[in-house]
Amino acid sequence: MTDISSQTSFVAKEFKTPLPPPASTTGLLGWARANLFSSVFNAVVTMLLLLLIVWVLPPFIRWAFIDAVWTGDNRDACLPKDGQVVGACWAFVRAKFGQFMLGSYPYDLRWRPELVVGIFALGLAGLAYEKTPGRGRLALFMTTAFPLLAFWLLYGGLGLEVVETANWGGLLVTLVVAVTGIVASLPLGILLALGRRSKLPFIKIVSVVFIELWRGVPLITVLFMASVMLPLFLPEGVNFDKLLRALIGVALFTAAYMAETVRGGLQAIPKGQYEGAASLGLGYWQSMRLIILPQALKIVIPGIVNSFISLFKDTSLVMIIGLFDLLGSVQRNFADANWSTPSIAPTGFVFAAAIFWVFCFSMSRYSQYMERKLNKSHRR
Known part of the structure; x- marks a missing residue:
């Protein structure tokens, strides 16, 4: 009779280290396979969009950056010369x-709207960041005092030019x-x-x-x-x-x-x-x-x-x-x-x-x- 212990000797006594997932399901390749090529229809649409990007993007980059005019004082800078x-x-x-x-x-008063935009941007950033100290007080300032301050700076009055x-x-x-x-x-x-x-x-x-x-x-x-x-x-x-x-x-x-x-x-x-x-x-x-x-x-x-x-x-x-x-x-x-x-x-x-x-x-x-x-x- 066969020894029972010899038949069960293959049973693992500890957990095996899990194998990594297949390369086709992780990283950029896995993302593309799951989101862009998950079916025949998605694959066709993806290829058509890639062809559209290849057709549109290079001419736009050439127009916006390569052939663009970055400096000049008048229309002469942007007129074609010699073909x-x-x-x-x-x-x-x-x-x-x-x-x-x-x-x-007015040019000499533009510091006023620039100051308003600066305060608004800083206040908005402070409200968006969760760990900003005194966030509640900042929210109260932005909803009550800031609109009045912004109107005074932008419009004027009370010592400022209107x-x-x-x-x-x-x-x-x-x-x-x-x-x-x-x-x-x-x-x-x-x-x-x-x-x-x-x-x-x-x-x-x-x-x-x-x-x-x-x-x-x-x-x-x-x-x-x-x-x-x-x-x-x-x-x-x-x-x-x-x-x-x-x-x-x-x-x-x-x-x-x-x-x-x-x-x-x-x-x-x-x-x-x-x-x-x-x-x-x-x-x-x-x-x-x-x-x-x-x-x-x-x-x-x-x-x-x-x-x-x-x-x-x-x-x-x-x-x-x-x-x-x-x-x-x-x-x-x-x-x-x-x-x-x-x-x-x-x-x-x-x-x-x-x-x-x-x-x-x-x-x-x-x-x-x-x-x-x-x-x-x-x-x-």
């Missing part, structure tokens, strides 16, 4: 950079309209979303009418009404600044869309959360502030950021009412006879597109970071 191929006219952007950023703001908003322009106007719209539309949108879900008929009807009215018209119509039609309904001698009218119109328009985004988050919260808040003896506003809204806003972060990005791009529409944002300032400088060449228009548009892309991409990436952070904390 020379001329690409982008970055000399035009360098010459007009101050106007692209600040419009017609600069009318008609002289503002460029990226400055884009940031003023976008930031004001973002800051004002979020709390107003939350209140409208709560009002639409209210059990009080009057509040619900007012909220519904407001939301549907503003969502039913395009932003260009809102800006036109705010700039042209609104003064007709005001008493004689009463008038509002054109930029202020645009800010109010943009904020109200964006708030209506924000309300529907937030309402979607509120509807996604299970009924048990509301019942749990009531069982703890919390009132309506306490339960909303402490339990419901934090969860709802976390759910709709992509929708909120999407509204912010859309608003940032839509600021270019203020050009129709005589306000020159970044894109408007770029287009206005095309009429400068000193720089009139065929290459300045595509160069200016590419420059404006790059600025818009940087801001929009930054907002998108930060929102994704916040989503991952909140999901990790929720899993804990």
Whole structure:
């Protein structure tokens, strides 16, 4: 008879060191196989896109960098000479950079908007970094004192020379309209979303009418009404600044869309959360502030950021009412006879597109970071 111990001698008495995963599933090769060539359709689409990139990218690089003109004082620098191929006219952007950023703001006073932008950038960076000391106090400063400080520095008064908003322009106007719209539309949108879900008929009807009215018209119509039609309904001698009218119109328009985004988050919260808040003896506003809204806003972060990005791009529409944002300032400088060449228009548009892309991409990436952070904390 065979010894049983000899039959079981192959049993391992300790764990073996696990083998590394196949090379085809890790690294760049594994990522490409999983994301770009996971099926026949994906492989075909990937190859077509690669062919498109190979067809478009080299000519663009040659136009934007190799054949580009980087220095010059006038249009002569960007005109072809002796059959020379001329690409982008970055000399035009360098010459007009101050106007692209600040419009017609007086040159000797440009330290004021530069100081405002510097404080805003530092404050935004401090709020984005989680370990910033006194982050709560910084948030309070940025939402209360900073807007007043920024208006005083930009407009003037109280010892500073007044600069009318008609002289503002460029990226400055884009940031003023976008930031004001973002800051004002979020709390107003939350209140409208709560009002639409209210059990009080009057509040619900007012909220519904407001939301549907503003969502039913395009932003260009809102800006036109705010700039042209609104003064007709005001008493004689009463008038509002054109930029202020645009800010109010943009904020109200964006708030209506924000309300529907937030309402979607509120509807996604299970009924048990509301019942749990009531069982703890919390009132309506306490339960909303402490339990419901934090969860709802976390759910709709992509929708909120999407509204912010859309608003940032839509600021270019203020050009129709005589306000020159970044894109408007770029287009206005095309009429400068000193720089009139065929290459300045595509160069200016590419420059404006790059600025818009940087801001929009930054907002998108930060929102994704916040989503991952909140999901990790929720899993804990």
